[in-house]
Amino acid sequence: IFTIDISYNDEFLVSGGGDYYLKIWKIKSKKLIFNNKHNNCVVSSKFSSKADYVLSSDLNKEIKIFNFKKKYLIFHNKLNSAIFSVSWNFIGNKYIVVGDNKIYHRTVCCPNDGQ
Secondary structure (H helix, E strand, O other): OOEEEEOOOOOEEEEEOOOOEEEEEEOOOOEEEEEEEOOOOEEEEEEOOOOOEEEEEEOOOEEEEEEOOOOEEEEEEEOOOOOOEEEEOOOOOEEEEEEOOEEEEEEOOOOOOOO
């Protein structure tokens, strides 16, 4: 395991690592409720403040945003450099990614994904 995060409501835990999988667990029941395979080792992950979305990155220079409760990919992008860390702003509508002496940031529309 290379990365873990706990949701703001203390309900979920996300983990990722060398098996290429991003996994989300329900903390109280210890039940795996979501997993998705990246194309390389998952090195960073972070829940949004809304706890419906998780941002993750891998060694293949890819970032992904999932709505894990509805079990689908909202956003995917491949960057030009290695990614070391990902984070959300407090509202959960912007993310920032750090890698190879570069900072990438993007506003994600809402992310309301049809809600």
